Amino acid sequence: xxxxxxxxxxxxxxxxxxxxxxxxxxxxxxxxxxxxxxxxxxxxxxxxxxxxxxxxxxxxxxxxxxxxxxxxxxxxxxxxxxxxxxxxxxxxxxxxxxxxxxxxxxxxxxxxxxxxxxxxxxxxxxxxxxxxxxxxxxxxxxxxxxxxxxxxxxxxxxxxxxxxxxxxxxxxxxxxxxxxxxxxxxxxxxxxxxxxxxxxxxxxxxxxxxxxxxxxxxxxxxxxxxxxxxxxxxxxxxxxxxxxxxxxxxx
Amino acid sequence: xxxxxxxxxxxxxxxxxxxxxxxxxxxxxxxxxxxxxxxxxxxxxxxxxxxxxxxxxxxxxxxxxxxxxxxxxxxxxxxxxxxxxxxxxxxxxxxxxxxxxxxxxxxxxxxxxxxxxxxxxxxxxxxxxxxxxxxxxxxxxxxxxxxxxxxxxxxxxxxxxxxxxxxxxxxxxxxxxxxxxxxxxxxxxxxxxxxxxxxxxxxxxxxxxxxxxxxxxxxxxxxxxxxxxxxxxxxxxxxxxxxxxxxxxxx
DNA sequence: ATGTCTTTGTGAACGCGTGCACAAAGATGG
DNA sequence: CCATCTTTGTGCACGCGTTCACAAAGACAT
Numbered sequence: 001x002x003x004x005x006x007x008x009x010x011x012x013x014x015x016x017x018x019x020x021x022x023x024x025x026x027x028x029x030x031x032x033x034x035x036x037x038x039x040x041x042x043x044x045x046x047x048x049x050x051x052x053x054x055x056x057x058x059x060x061x062x063x064x065x066x067x068x069x070x071x072x073x074x075x076x077x078x079x080x081x082x083x084x085x086x087x088x089x090x091x092x093x094x095x096x097x098x099x100x101x102x103x104x105x106x107x108x109x110x111x112x113x114x115x116x117x118x119x120x121x122x123x124x125x126x127x128x129x130x131x132x133x134x135x136x137x138x139x140x141x142x143x144x145x146x147x148x149x150x151x152x153x154x155x156x157x158x159x160x161x162x163x164x165x166x167x168x169x170x171x172x173x174x175x176x177x178x179x180x181x182x183x184x185x186x187x188x189x190x191x192x193x194x195x196x197x198x199x200x201x202x203x204x205x206x207x208x209x210x211x212x213x214x215x216x217x218x219x220x221x222x223x224x225x226x227x228x229x230x231x232x233x234x235x236x237x238x239x240x241x242x243x244x245x246x247x248x249x250x251x
Numbered sequence: 252x253x254x255x256x257x258x259x260x261x262x263x264x265x266x267x268x269x270x271x272x273x274x275x276x277x278x279x280x281x282x283x284x285x286x287x288x289x290x291x292x293x294x295x296x297x298x299x300x301x302x303x304x305x306x307x308x309x310x311x312x313x314x315x316x317x318x319x320x321x322x323x324x325x326x327x328x329x330x331x332x333x334x335x336x337x338x339x340x341x342x343x344x345x346x347x348x349x350x351x352x353x354x355x356x357x358x359x360x361x362x363x364x365x366x367x368x369x370x371x372x373x374x375x376x377x378x379x380x381x382x383x384x385x386x387x388x389x390x391x392x393x394x395x396x397x398x399x400x401x402x403x404x405x406x407x408x409x410x411x412x413x414x415x416x417x418x419x420x421x422x423x424x425x426x427x428x429x430x431x432x433x434x435x436x437x438x439x440x441x442x443x444x445x446x447x448x449x450x451x452x453x454x455x456x457x458x459x460x461x462x463x464x465x466x467x468x469x470x471x472x473x474x475x476x477x478x479x480x481x482x483x484x485x486x487x488x489x490x491x492x493x494x495x496x497x498x499x500x501x502x
Numbered sequence: 503a504t505g506t507c508t509t510t511g512t513g514a515a516c517g518c519g520t521g522c523a524c525a526a527a528g529a530t531g532g
Numbered sequence: 533c534c535a536t537c538t539t540t541g542t543g544c545a546c547g548c549g550t551t552c553a554c555a556a557a558g559a560c561a562t
Contacts, residue, residue, distance in 0.1 A: 020549095025461065026457065052441040056511095056550080060511080060512075060550085062510090063512070071509050071511080072508045072558050072559045075510090090463060103357065106354065107357070113455055181466060184459060188364055206276040207435055209276040211433040214449045215340060216340030218447070294538090307520080307541095310539090311541080320539080321527090324539070324540090325538095325539070
């Protein structure tokens with residue numbers, strides 16, 4: 001691209017495509033593994049294979065960060081680890097609160113992957129008074145009443161919601177009002193937030209349903225032999241006819 | 252967002268776009284809520300709002316399934332619930348095994364969202380002999396040695412991997428060899444699988460890293476000139492891509 | 503220095519997904 | 533039966549992301 005200066009004001013969002021941002025953590029993980037094995041350099045081909053992506057895509061991704069490679073050699077592993085870490089903002093410490101300490105919330109609190117890289121569980125919050133003070137993963141659970149104070153005292157800007165669906169929006173509103181601007185939502189609900197707040201959703205049952213769709217398609221195809229000629233209902237998966245009938249027909 | 256699957260042509264001759272499939276569970280959830288409130292019909296506008304998507308997108312999504320709406324009225328809720336359920340393959344029962352019963356695996360076993368719609372936890376599997384026989388979520392944990400037999404006996408085609416990263420690929424290989432063709436992977440590793448096997452990845456730390464990127468960008472931008480609330484000043488308030496001092500230069 | 507070989511960085515084409523805007527379809531009321 | 537109103541279904545254009553293919557850049561050997 002431009003061999004000279006960026007042709008755009010600094011106030012504009014840096015031109016890194018969202019899809020690229022989503023892959024940077026993947027590259028970082030692969031690079032960290034290489035770094036631990038003291039591998040000095042790596043080619044786009046090798047790294048792409050380790051990250052499970054196309055090598056041209058990887059090179060283009062890195063080109064958005066700048067020209068950190070050496071032609072004929074590859075990329076310097078340590079240098080790239082640093083650059084990606086910096087780009088992702090992992091050179092600083094991010095305090096995180098987890099709200100909703102049920103089975104999932106407790107698992108998240110115990111999850112090593114959080115602390116491993118830049119993230120620190122600053123507090124655990126739950127609405128159940130019986131939980132208050134009880135330590136989970138070595139951190140005492142605090143009551144929802146103190147949510148705003150906890151956010152403020154710890155300078156938290158990232159919140160994790162692991163509450164039941166019914167409580168998620170309310171918790172979300174309070175987090176945002178208290179200053180949280182990034183939310184990772186595990187509750188099976190659509191959260192509405194004001195502009196400027198990022199929400200990422202992790203929905204376990206949706207992932208399973210998507211798998212089920214493909215699974216059914218696979219089963220249907222092998223029954224039909226060749227796809228393409230079946231306009232409707234390749235549904236039987238070999239488990240026998242189900243005799244389902246629509247509960248309601250359209251008027 | 253938590254995507255991640257093996258690259259494949261995917262679009263069969265008569266295929267529903269992948270992006271649409273990913274939204275169907277969202278619609279289904281919204282429709283189920285309406286159904287429980289005995290709402291007879293719903294317009295694309297209302298349903299789209301409930302699902303958090305654009306109404307034109309929703310109508311186009313439904314058009315891939317067929318013409319189930321009535322112009323001037325909207326969509327019949329019950330009928331649409333049935334059609335989407337059928338399309339996703341949720342009218343049949345999907346036995347699922349969870350491998351790796353640590354904090355996360357146990358949380359998944361207890362997660363109500365699984366059983367709620369078509370999915371049934373057929374077995375819990377762990378490599379730790381001390382876990383064997385111990386009930387989790389009312390289901391006794393079985394040892395990894397019996398993995399193949401369990402898959403076979405229960406006709407399992409969907410597996411959930413919640414093991415440490417180091418064990419994931421090996422577990423994956425055994426699942427696939429035993430007949431599993433869809434895998435939901437929680438381990439922070441890239442799994443390689445043969446063609447015909449679908450993998451979806453849920454990576455908690457990647458989600459957080461993506462949030463951190465946006466969070467950093469937001470913090471960097473507001474340094475450019477907005478008076479008033481400055482919640483917390485990031486140490487690395489580096490604004491430009493250039494100008495920062497790298498810790499390590501490429502050799 | 504020069505040539506060869508490796509690997510990056512990127513221009514360009516392509517395909518997918520999104521959203522606008524509108525005509526067609528059907529309900530509803532007179 | 534006709535007019536009007538509501539809402540669907542979709543043609544179309546646009547932008548993003550992916551991939552190919554190759555010239556440029558540098559390492560390395562002679």
